[in-house]
Amino acid sequence: MRVQGRPGIQYGGFVMAELSVQIGKLQMKNPVMTASGTFGYGLEFEDFMDISRIGGIIVKGTTRYHREGNPYPRMAETPSGMLNAVGLQNKGVEYFCEYIYPQISGIDTNMIVNVSGSAVEDYAETARMINSLEKIPAIELNISCPNVKQGGMAFGVSAKGAAEVVSAVRKVYDKTLIVKLSPNVTNIAEIACAVEAAGADSVSLINTLLGMAIDAERRRPLLSTVTGGLSGPAVKPIALRMVWQVAKAVKIPVIGLGGIMNATDAIEFFLAGASAIQIGTANFIDPATCVKVIDGINDYLDRHHYSSVQEIVGALEL
Amino acid sequence: MKKFILDLHVVERQLLHREYVLLKLTNPDAALPEMCPGQFAELRVDASKTTFLRRPISINFVDYERNEVWFLIRMIGDGTRALGLLREGDTLNAVLPLGNSFTMSGAQFPKVSDDASLLLVGGGVGTAPLLFLGSELKKRGYKPVFLLGARTAGDLLELEEFSKIGELFTTTEDGSQGERGFVVHHSVLQSRKFSWIYSCGPKPMMQAVAAYAAAAGRIPCEVSLENKMACGVGACLCCVENTKEGHKCVCKEGPVFNTEDLLWQN
Known part of the structure; x- marks a missing residue:
């Protein structure tokens, strides 16, 4: 049962655990965020829950210029997950600043913009423009999206490329800078360290895993782009392993994501070393997942007599 | 909503x-x-x-x-x-x-008093939304005309329900009920004049209905599209249809589209 009240204060035998976390300069009321591309601009989910309860809402990937995205079909259901090849469809950062920002700036939580690009200068220019928006306290840099032919993949798969784009953005962006890492690499900890050295305040991982699906009867791929990004519970064990590896390698806070469907999944990521988590594909199955996970984390902390979520970050017993 | x-x-x-x-x-x-x-x-x-x-x-x-x-x-x-x-x-x-809905009012929409003739064309399981549409149109004083097609008589669904709401015409591919062939070849399309057409069914059928509507004096034609979806609320951008205004989400900006806005003619 959920008890309303302030953290640390006892209400009839229930103690509210402290759920707040800090990522760089970003203060969050709880460690639950939405994963970019799965939650629109937040407004799409307002009917299902009080979205201001969510610690941070990471909105759709935004690029310097308008992108029409990939042709249909862009999605294929797979065992315990799905592949997508949306291709960063968005109307560009200028449209975002002018038309979207006024609609979301009143939402009483951290609204974070996911920034993507196909050239270092585009990342930097997009970040610079968002830097001036008062109610956007952080950006998440997508250096890992596997969908875009000329997109972020090249940056995210090498330490040098990742550091290059992060350095360029760091020069023009002075708020909290989160960098979203690609799992499609040999050594993700190495990339994380390079990104940390280049000035990132936090890393989030994992982005989708590059995958493929085939229609055997028609002998054709199920996605227009042949390959796409795999998400959902199918990727969770890989995500957990990578979060664990990266958390050991860096000092900056790690944000974990990949197949989290419920509070228990979220707890596993905290134990592996994540300071916060993101909910992605689960939003499609239960649009109210985020608030259920927040409540479930609180229940877990109560049940195990922890007073704050920070106590279980990296608390995996080996 | x-x-x-x-x-x-x-x-x-x-x-x-x-x-x-x-x-x-x-x-x-x-x-x-x-x-x-x-x-x-x-x-x-x-x-x-x-x-x-x-x-x-x-x-x-x-x-x-x-x-x-x-x-x-x-x-x-x-x-x-x-x-x-x-x-x-x-x-x-x-x-x-979820999604938008079929047009049932507005300045462009034919009025009951103007002797409006609304045609609802369905194929297979695509007839499903037309039952609700027909009943709502009837509530508003219209007399919907249904033209439903399927492979065989058995595949024509809920005919009793449809016939309670409006006039009913059918086609089957094997001729086991109604006229033999596809809905777009039904004689009622030649013998009557319609002022608004709705359609839901297989894409080739809806495209043929749209072509008929265009040829028969650009009768306004709304179709309900099917698509593989994930979120259903316009967040994931997976279920897009290419329109004259670029990619649109079938789940949020559809599933109902006016065929004039689609790129089907190309």
């Missing part, structure tokens, strides 16, 4: 023909929300190990007096089969109502 996540209860299951099941569900906790013809629900599939995503199913009918919403399920894969095999008393989690 406000969207809801509801645990609906199955009050009746009818196997209509082979793979077609009609599910009648109620909301045990409260009155069902207002829904419009053309809208759909995202139904969670709990009883299939291979199904991960919800299934978008159009609203077949809403009986507000009985507090029932009907879904016509074609059991075509594991997900829809699990839905079709639900039993009376089972719970079905639904997110609804």
Whole structure:
């Protein structure tokens, strides 16, 4: 049962655990965020829950210029997950600043913009423009999206490329800078360290895993782009392993994501070393997942007599 | 329109023909929300190990007096089969109502007093949303004309319900009921003049209906598109249709589109 009240204060035998976390300069009321591309601009989910309860809402990937995205079909259901090849469809950062920002700036939580690009200068220019928006306290840099032919993949798969784009953005962006890492690499900890050295305040991982699906009867791929990004519970064990590896390698806070469907999944990521988590594909199955996970984390902390979520970050017993 | 996540209860299951099941569900906790013809629900599939995503199913009918919403399920894969095999008393989690709806009013829409003749063309399981649409049109004083097509007589669904609402014409590919052939070849399209056309069914059928509407004096034609969906609310951008204004989400900006806005002619 959920008890309303302030953290640390006892209400009839229930103690509210402290759920707040800090990522760089970003203060969050709880460690639950939405994963970019799965939650629109937040407004799409307002009917299902009080979205201001969510610690941070990471909105759709935004690029310097308008992108029409990939042709249909862009999605294929797979065992315990799905592949997508949306291709960063968005109307560009200028449209975002002018038309979207006024609609979301009143939402009483951290609204974070996911920034993507196909050239270092585009990342930097997009970040610079968002830097001036008062109610956007952080950006998440997508250096890992596997969908875009000329997109972020090249940056995210090498330490040098990742550091290059992060350095360029760091020069023009002075708020909290989160960098979203690609799992499609040999050594993700190495990339994380390079990104940390280049000035990132936090890393989030994992982005989708590059995958493929085939229609055997028609002998054709199920996605227009042949390959796409795999998400959902199918990727969770890989995500957990990578979060664990990266958390050991860096000092900056790690944000974990990949197949989290419920509070228990979220707890596993905290134990592996994540300071916060993101909910992605689960939003499609239960649009109210985020608030259920927040409540479930609180229940877990109560049940195990922890007073704050920070106590279980990296608390995996080996 | 406000969207809801509801645990609906199955009050009746009818196997209509082979793979077609009609599910009648109620909301045990409260009155069902207002829904419009053309809208759909995202139904969670709990009883299939291979199904991960919800299934978008159009609203077949809403009986507000009985507090029932009907879904016509074609059991075509594991997900829809699990839905079709639900039993009376089972719970079905639904997110609804989603998407836009068929036009039933407005400046461009024909008035009852102008002797409006509205044609509703459906094929196969695509006839599902037309039952709700026809009944709502009838409530508004219109006399909807249904033209429904299928492979065989058995595949023509809910004919009794349709005939209660309006005039009914049918075609079957094997000639077992109505005129033999496809809906676009039905003689009523030549003998009557229509002022508005709605269509839902296989894409080639809707394209043929759109071509007929265009050729018959650019009769306004609305179609309900089908697409593979994930979120159902316009967040993931997976279910796009290419339109004159670029990619649009079938789940949020559709599923109903005016064929003038689509790129079907190209």
